[in-house]
Amino acid sequence: MTNEKDNKIMNKIIKLSPFFSERIWGGERLKEFGFDISNNKIGEAWLISTLENGMSYLKKQNISFKDFFEANREKFGLTNNxxxxxxxxxxxxxxxxSVQVHPNDEYAKVHHNSLGKPESWYILDCPENAKLIYGHNAKTVEEFEECVSKGSWKKLLKEVEIKKGDFLYVEPGKIHAITPGVIVYELQKSSDITYRLYDYDRVDDKGNPRELHIKESLANVSIPDTQDIIIRIxxxxxxxxxxxxIEKIKSNSNQKTIWTNSKNIKWFQITIIEGNCIINNIDFKIGESAVCIDNLDQLEILGDAEILIAWL
Structure with a gap:
């Protein structure tokens, strides 16, 4: 039986069920993270989301995370607007x-009434000798536009080698693309604005070329390229x-691991990326995510697991 203290803690750790997004480049590898998917074209699990086109729900409850958030703003420390x-x-x-670029807050607000889209990738898995498209080689706007108009993608696009456990920050204006066999945990601002610069001449399910956003890409890309920000394993x-x-912690089954909310963060969020564990007397398995609210002061973790913790 759980006691009153345990119940209070459980009310501060809210497990979420993800939205699964079908993609032209999707597959079945989300099953490796414990997700029950039957479609072999699922490319993304939106673990923690309040966006209408990819909503998360409270686990085992028919309550959207957006509705829960709006009803409990004070526990997140965020204002009404x-x-x-x-x-x-x-x-x-x-x-x-697709090779893409994202806008900053100012551009996104004017053109989409949305937040911009800085993002980051933690490499969960990748093939041997894998590379990602991350940045470009043009020194001037004229050089960039010439490469685009001529389709000189190998000349324009820059690749970086990656390994499991690497972390990359993708700021607005940074050209980027994930490559085959790579699995990433992505943390970003709550925005779904993507400008496709190049899509390998693919067509949609109706045989039409997929939409590109050349004008918008040129309006947002950083030229010359910004500095790479990569944290190796x-x-x-x-x-x-x-x-x-964002922070990663590792726990083990031999002793309890304590993560302390030393910055007094009003809310933070967690995702189990490897293994299974018990957090504050709540069972967690690989792939599961939760938001921790109302000034939860610490996590007590037991089990062999790796956990990503994110906050503002």
Missing amino acids: EEFPLLTKIITANDYL SNNLKFNCEFFS
Whole structure:
């Protein structure tokens, strides 16, 4: 039986069920994270989302995360006119994703009445000698436009080698694309604005070329390219920027691991990326996510697991 203290803690840890997004480059590898998917074209699990086109729900309850958030804003420390700021996904690529770029807050607000889309990737798995498209080689706008008009993609696009456990920050204006066999945990601002610069001449299910956004891409791409921000394999990943923070912790079954909310964060969120564990007397398995609200002061973790913790 749980006692009153346990019940109070459980009310501060809200498990969520993801939305599954079908993609032209999708597959079945989300099953490796315990997700029950029958469609072999599922490319993304939107783990923690308040977006209408990819809503998360409270686990075992028919309550959308957006409705829960709006009814409990004070437990998140956000005001009435603030939307939930983060979106968390696991992306599994069975093919090349489109080469794309995202806008900053100012551009997104004017053109879409939306937040911009800075994002980050933690590499959950990848083939040997894998590479991602991350940035470009053009030094001037004229050079960039010439490569686009001539289709000189190998000349334009920059690739970086990656390994499981690497972390990459993808700021607005940074060209990027995930490649076949790569699985990432993606943390970003709560936005679904993507401009496709190049899509390998693919067609949709009706045989039509997939839409590109050349004008918008040119309006947002950073030229010359911005500095690469890559943290190579780290057992104690920590990254902070103006848009979000993320940290990785490892626990084991031999002793309890304590993560303390030392910054007095009003809310934070967790995703189990490897193994299974018990967190504050609640069972968690790989792939599960939760939001921790109302000034939860610490996590007590027992079990062999890796956990990503994110907050503002």
